[in-house]
Amino acid sequence: MFIVEHIGGESVGIGGIDEWTEALLMEIPRILAHRNDPGVRGRFFQDAVPSEADANAEFRAAMDPELEHLFASAEKILIKDLARIEDGFVAIPDTHVRAWMDALNQARLILGEWYTIEEEDLRASAFDPGDERDVAALKVHFFGAMLHQFTQL
Amino acid sequence: MNRNWKQDPAVWSATEPGVIRFEDTETQDQLDLPWNVIVHNDPINLMSYVTMVLQRIFGYPRVKAETLMMEVHHLGRSVVWSGGREHAEHYVHQLHGYQLLATMEKLEL
Numbered sequence: 001m002f003i004v005e006h007i008g009g010e011s012v013g014i015g016g017i018d019e020w021t022e023a024l025l026m027e028i029p030r031i032l033a034h035r036n037d038p039g040v041r042g043r044f045f046q047d048a049v050p051s052e053a054d055a056n057a058e059f060r061a062a063m064d065p066e067l068e069h070l071f072a073s074a075e076k077i078l079i080k081d082l083a084r085i086e087d088g089f090v091a092i093p094d095t096h097v098r099a100w101m102d103a104l105n106q107a108r109l110i111l112g113e114w115y116t117i118e119e120e121d122l123r124a125s126a127f128d129p130g131d132e133r134d135v136a137a138l139k140v141h142f143f144g145a146m147l148h149q150f151t152q153l
Numbered sequence: 154m155n156r157n158w159k160q161d162p163a164v165w166s167a168t169e170p171g172v173i174r175f176e177d178t179e180t181q182d183q184l185d186l187p188w189n190v191i192v193h194n195d196p197i198n199l200m201s202y203v204t205m206v207l208q209r210i211f212g213y214p215r216v217k218a219e220t221l222m223m224e225v226h227h228l229g230r231s232v233v234w235s236g237g238r239e240h241a242e243h244y245v246h247q248l249h250g251y252q253l254l255a256t257m258e259k260l261e262l
Binding site: 005043044045047048049050059063066067070073098101102105106109110112118119121122140144147148151152 | 195196197198199201202204205228242245248250251252254255256257258259
């Protein structure tokens with residue numbers, strides 16, 4: 001099981017990355033590539049003032065490009081860090097923690113939108129490895145377990 | 154509200170002798186109305202993640218952040234902050250950056 005912990009020197013270590021964990025982490029960039037798909041994009045780029053159309057449009061025009069940049073940066077940082085995994089371990093600077101959390105959460109949300117995963121799906125105890133939706137829910141759990149460890153740093 | 158109607162020029166003015174006209178202050182009141190920042194429930198975001206985000210953005214202590222998070226979880230939404238419009242926009246943008254579902258609305262009186 002992976003462990004996320006401070007290792008000193010303003011760094012965070014992600015250890016215990018077995019082959020299965022590494023394979024799932026390597027899937028994240030492929031999942032994030034679907035962030036702008038129809039049906040997914042709306043989850044990330046939201047209306048802020050639903051009661052006022054003009055104010056809302058103004059908000060979106062100003063804020064959406066910033067969010068695009070934020071989400072894309074997180075993805076780039078994660079991809080670079082993933083390439084440095086060696087012997088089941090990678091050390092990342094503290095400054096990359098937000099990017100990892102963003103990327104892990106984005107992956108969860110994209111899977112959630114794709115497969116319309118609800119709370120009861122995440123509570124289900126039955127698992128069919130041949131069912132794409134069950135596999136997606138498992139990945140949401142997996143990325144969530146790592147994200148939780150980041151929140152506890 | 155106790156106001157001195159004879160001395161407060163904001164609420165009356167004499168346009169002709171013997172006539173007192175009350176000023177309409179509703180427009181100014183509307184401008185000053187605070188805005189609520191609302192976080193909405195979604196099935197994917199982790200409870201621990203939502204708690205951490207509320208602590209980071211608003212500087213809330215853990216207990217308060219957890220209380221608000223539980224309100225979101227059980228009631229479907231929670232007013233996490235109230236105040237001026239510009240600040241509300243800033244906070245909603247930050248919440249969107251953390252991928253929480255968030256909107257803002259004018260406080261209803």
